[in-house]
Amino acid sequence: MVAYDVLAAVRDSDAYANLLLPTRIERAGLSPADAALATELTYGTLRLLGRYDAVIALAAGRDVAAIDPPVLDVLRLGAHQLLATRVPTHAAVNESVALARRVAPSAAGFVNAVLRTVSRREPADWLELVAEEADSPDAALAAVHSHPVWVIRALRAALEREGRGDELLALLEADNASPRVNLVALPGLADDPAELGEPDRYAPTGLTAGAPFELVAAHEGRVRVQDEGSQIAALALSRAAPVRAGERWLDLCSGPGGKTALLAAEA
Structure with a gap:
């Protein structure tokens, strides 16, 4: 429900x-x-x-x-x-x-x-039947890939300007792919992401380990759901220079508190 x-x-x-x-x-x-x-x-x-x-x-x-x-x-x-x-x-x-x-x-x-x-x-x-019943090639793409026709045409035009028109189908498929769940291993609580899952490519605190609710570390509060970009934004501040006692940080793009939690762990 x-x-x-x-x-x-x-x-x-x-x-x-x-x-x-x-x-x-x-x-x-x-x-x-x-x-x-x-x-x-x-x-x-x-x-x-x-x-x-x-x-x-x-x-x-x-x-x-x-x-x-x-x-x-x-x-x-x-x-x-x-x-x-x-x-x-x-x-x-x-x-x-x-x-x-x-x-x-x-x-x-x-x-x-x-x-x-x-x-x-x-x-x-x-999918084959839906494409066959569509009244135009663009309408077929729109139905199969669940994008409005105007978006299909705009994406094609943008790709063709770059000489990459043959990438349209791959782009539509990627646009519908479910993003993987990235996790952050909070420093001081889970210092080695490799012990908990597959380390992420960019964030040194990041990892991928499947469904978060199945991880003991997540239930213990040592690991949280947080994408790499958000992690890197916080780490760019905390690791650009040594953290000093009494220093104040202000997060001007705060949402649910993921970056703040990582900064707190760093401190």
């Missing part, structure tokens, strides 16, 4: 999913595993919304504009589970139907029928 609520808020009020999702997860009291699933369902569905809408339109035999928005969001979540996750087919369909009964009871049968149709084809087959 958390993922559905966030999708509905994005649809109804242009909410920022990255700001709303953590609050909804905390309010629901989800376990780490359930929080990870809710996160994947939310971001994964939003990332490939255009693709899933094209698949749903074909499976339902109608344009998605003709489907009630709450029902469409249920179908989008179900399509993501069926086409892009390891959730078993029966579980994805059954949970989606159960969700439909909560938000639009009269549409439960419709949701069941559409998602069972989606489940009968492999993801690659759906």
Whole structure:
């Protein structure tokens, strides 16, 4: 229900999913595993919304504009589970139907029928069909890669100006790739990132070690989620010169406190 609520808020009020999702997860009291699933369902569905809408339109035999928005969001979540996750087919369909009964009871049968149709084809087959049904090459790229047509054309034009027009497909695929989760080993608490995972390329405090909620060091507060760029911004200050007692630092681009936590560990 958390993922559905966030999708509905994005649809109804242009909410920022990255700001709303953590609050909804905390309010629901989800376990780490359930929080990870809710996160994947939310971001994964939003990332490939255009693709899933094209698949749903074909499976339902109608344009998605003709489907009630709450029902469409249920179908989008179900399509993501069926086409892009390891959730078993029966579980994805059954949970989606159960969700439909909560938000639009009269549409439960419709949701069941559409998602069972989606489940009968492999993801690659759906992509091929979506591309075939598009009314232009750019529309096909837009649907398959979930980018608006105007973005497709703007990216192509930018690449062609650099003589790199043949890189468009690679760019679209990279744009949809899930970023890896970077961690920071806080100095004084976890001094050797290599002992906990694979050291990152640029940040000397950075590492990659899979799902954070599975790491003992993360539960102990010795490791935090933080991308390399954020780590380097903090380290550029703390390691440019020796830290002096009584020195004051001001973070003018503070967010959730990652750089401040790293600076505190450095101090």
